[in-house]
Each structure stands twice: as C-alpha cells, then as structure tokens.
Amino acid sequence: MDEQTKKIILDIARKSIEAAVKQKPRPTFSTDHANLQGRQGVFVTLKTCGQLRGCIGRFVSDMPLYQSVSEMAISSATEDPRFEFNRIKPSELNHLEIEISVLSPLxxxxxxxxxxxxxxxxxxxxxxxxxxxxxxxxxxxxxxxxxxxxxxxxxxxxxxxxxxxxxxxxxxxxxxxxxxxxx
Known part of the structure; x- marks a missing residue:
C-alpha cells in the first residue's frame, strides 16, 4: 500500500478506537480508494508503551477493508477477553500504538x-x-x-x-x- 492508503487506514482505526473508548457514537467512513475496497482479513494490534492492550482480527471479511479495520479496531480496544478487567482508558489514547496487519488468503x-x-x-x-x-x-x-x-x-x-x-x-x-x- 502506498503512504496515502496507509494514512487513511490508520486514521480510520484511530478515530474508531477513540470513539469506542470515549463511549461516543461509532464514526462512519466512506472511501473510494481502490486499495481499501478488497474483502481481506485484518488484525488490529494495540499497545501502550510496548505492552499489548488488545489484538483482534478475522481471516475473511464480507465487507471492504476500511470497514473491517474500523470493526477490528473497536473490537481490539473493547472486546479482547485478555483485557476484560483492564480496558483501554481515554488517558491512554495519546500513547496508544496501532498496528494493522492486512492478511493474505489462508x-x-x-x-x-x-x-x-x-x-x-x-x-x-x-x-x-x-x-x-x-x-x-x-x-x-x-x-x-x-x-x-x-x-x-x-x-x-x-x-x-x-x-x-x-x-x-x-x-x-x-x-x-x-x-x-x-x-
């Protein structure tokens, strides 16, 4: 992916996470960017100061990549069972590191x-x-x-x-x- 595509996908992930952690309405996204329309698997990994804070993904998707990124970003921040009693807090958002892994087919x-x-x-x-x-x-x-x-x-x-x-x-x-x- 080119740098513009990467910037778009990271922006979608960050805005989705921030809304979820702050318990605000889920943002809606739309893009015609060709590299973000594929039905690909994706994992979103979240870390704070190098420590894992969430990682959730799926191998196949029935929605465009940009929508899957939003879904998995929210799930990583709010649903990873390893952090059920220690969810990401709004105070962590400025230090949150986002890593998106776009998957090839299995x-x-x-x-x-x-x-x-x-x-x-x-x-x-x-x-x-x-x-x-x-x-x-x-x-x-x-x-x-x-x-x-x-x-x-x-x-x-x-x-x-x-x-x-x-x-x-x-x-x-x-x-x-x-x-x-x-x-």
Missing part, C-alpha cells in the same frame, strides 16, 4: 514445518479448536518453528502443545502487510 500446508518463520503466520485448526499467531510473533519471541507451533496449539487453540504433529490438525499459513503509526 493456504493449507501438508508439512507443518513448511513455512517461513517471521514471514508467515499460522492458523491451526482441529475441530472447534482454533488458534493463530501473526508472523511478527516469531520475531518478537525468537521462537523456533517447533516452539511457534507448540505455543500456538497450547496458548491459542487450547490443544496439547504437540498437537501440530497430529495428522488430523489443519495448519494454514498466511502473510501480512503491516501498517503502523510512526511515533
């Missing part, structure tokens, strides 16, 4: 180790158990591929850590385009 892989660590994220599925890690999690943690998959199974999908080795577990990969504010 690709099912046969070999669980057949992905590029730090470049591709994983989505793991077994029955109703699902979990995912964005590609940047590997970079932030320094995990090996095996650790990346094991942590995703155990901490995200609610499966045993070694479940990724089982034949009935589906593993998908995806890439992201990361858009973040320059602070």
């Amino acid at each position: 690709k099912l892989i046969d070999n669980p180790l057949d992905f590029e660590l730090g470049k591709q994220g994983v989505f793991i599925k077994k029955g109703l158990h699902v979990g995912c890690f964005l590609p940047q999690v590997a970079t932030e943690t320094g995990w090996s591929k095996e650790e990346f998959l094991s942590h995703c199974c155990a901490s995200k999908a609610g499966l045993p850590a070694n479940a990724w080795k089982q034949k009935d577990v589906e593993i998908y990969t995806f890439t992201t385009e990361i858009i973040e504010e320059k602070k």
Whole structure:
C-alpha cells in the first residue's frame, strides 16, 4: 500500500478506537480508494508503551477493508477477553500504538514445518479448536518453528502443545502487510 492508503487506514482505526473508548457514537467512513475496497482479513494490534492492550482480527471479511479495520479496531480496544478487567482508558489514547496487519488468503500446508518463520503466520485448526499467531510473533519471541507451533496449539487453540504433529490438525499459513503509526 502506498503512504496515502496507509494514512487513511490508520486514521480510520484511530478515530474508531477513540470513539469506542470515549463511549461516543461509532464514526462512519466512506472511501473510494481502490486499495481499501478488497474483502481481506485484518488484525488490529494495540499497545501502550510496548505492552499489548488488545489484538483482534478475522481471516475473511464480507465487507471492504476500511470497514473491517474500523470493526477490528473497536473490537481490539473493547472486546479482547485478555483485557476484560483492564480496558483501554481515554488517558491512554495519546500513547496508544496501532498496528494493522492486512492478511493474505489462508493456504493449507501438508508439512507443518513448511513455512517461513517471521514471514508467515499460522492458523491451526482441529475441530472447534482454533488458534493463530501473526508472523511478527516469531520475531518478537525468537521462537523456533517447533516452539511457534507448540505455543500456538497450547496458548491459542487450547490443544496439547504437540498437537501440530497430529495428522488430523489443519495448519494454514498466511502473510501480512503491516501498517503502523510512526511515533
């Protein structure tokens, strides 16, 4: 995405978050920008002083990207269950760091180790158990591929850590385009 598109998408995210945190009406957005019309998956990650404050997304969308960004930004700020008792406060807004990950389509892989660590994220599925890690999690943690998959199974999908080795577990990969504010 070009810089203008990135600026638009970050502005939509920030205005959506600010309205939600201040309990004001949800803003409405409209844009004809071609890069924001696609039906793509997106995750919005929020941090304050480098500490995670929310991260929610979806892999597929039935709405244009700019609307999905608004929805996921609001959800990240107000619905992440990890922060149920510690939601983002209006006093944090000036320090809030926004990172938007625009996702490629999911690709099912046969070999669980057949992905590029730090470049591709994983989505793991077994029955109703699902979990995912964005590609940047590997970079932030320094995990090996095996650790990346094991942590995703155990901490995200609610499966045993070694479940990724089982034949009935589906593993998908995806890439992201990361858009973040320059602070």
